[in-house]
Amino acid sequence: AQRVTQPEKLLSVFKGAPVELKCNYSYSGSPELFWYVQYSRQRLQLLLRHISRESIKGFTADLNKGETSFHLKKPFAQEEDSAMYYCALSPNYGQNFVFGPGTRLSVLP
Amino acid sequence: DGGITQSPKYLFRKEGQNVTLSCEQNLNHDAMYWYRQDPGQGLRLIYYSQIVNDFQKGDIAEGYSVSREKKESFPLTVTSAQKNPTAFYLCASSSTGNYNEQFFGPGTRLTVL
Numbered sequence: 001a002q003r004v005t006q007p008e009k010l011l012s013v014f015k016g017a018p019v020e021l022k023c024n025y026s027y028s029g030s031p032e033l034f035w036y037v038q039y040s041r042q043r044l045q046l047l048l049r050h051i052s053r054e055s056i057k058g059f060t061a062d063l064n065k066g067e068t069s070f071h072l073k074k075p076f077a078q079e080e081d082s083a084m085y086y087c088a089l090s091p092n093y094g095q096n097f098v099f100g101p102g103t104r105l106s107v108l109p
Numbered sequence: 110d111g112g113i114t115q116s117p118k119y120l121f122r123k124e125g126q127n128v129t130l131s132c133e134q135n136l137n138h139d140a141m142y143w144y145r146q147d148p149g150q151g152l153r154l155i156y157y158s159q160i161v162n163d164f165q166k167g168d169i170a171e172g173y174s175v176s177r178e179k180k181e182s183f184p185l186t187v188t189s190a191q192k193n194p195t196a197f198y199l200c201a202s203s204s205t206g207n208y209n210e211q212f213f214g215p216g217t218r219l220t221v222l
Binding site for chain 2: 004045049096101
């Protein structure tokens with residue numbers, strides 16, 4: 001069965017510190033992985049996706065198939081990065097997403 | 110904003126009553142989804158539809174029903190059979206095909222009194 005885990009419910013870092021939000025998945029095929037973000041009082045929106053291999057707002061994520069991980073990283077956290085972050089998996093040929101439980105990132109001044 | 114709208118923003122219901130949540134999109138997307146968002150549990154898929162007049166159960170469909178009579182609309186009915194309906198409900202849509210991004214609505218918070 002497909003599953004996405006995010007081990008940290010809450011992650012607090014100071015402004016300017018590096019941040020890493022962990023995501024692990026279980027899936028037998030080759031899924032596409034996404035990170036979605038939900039800022040306070042805003043709707044859930046796509047942050048980045050593996051297939052695009054792009055950096056959005058300074059965030060990057062590398063797919064490690066050996067470790068089945070897709071951790072989200074940013075070298076220098078900003079206060080505006082404070083939000084809820086969800087890792088999601090989309091299996092081959094399907095549109096159904098499996099979301100992780102989410103990690104709340106709090107960037108302290 | 111725009112694209113996907115959900116109404117109402119807040120909804121209160123008495124126990125034993127059915128209630129319908131609205132979801133409309135003008136993105137010309139074929140696929141639409143309903144999720145339930147609970148603290149600490151992330152988003153759980155209730156129902157999804159990849160084409161008009163067709164829909165499938167997600168992981169937690171019990172106590173819910175949907176219809177897809179129009180491409181733009183995918184209403185969700187929370188029935189009295191749903192044991193714990195108080196939650197935040199999110200609607201999403203996407204193009205069909207592989208690995209397409211889902212676009213989300215603003216959500217409806219349902220509270221059962």
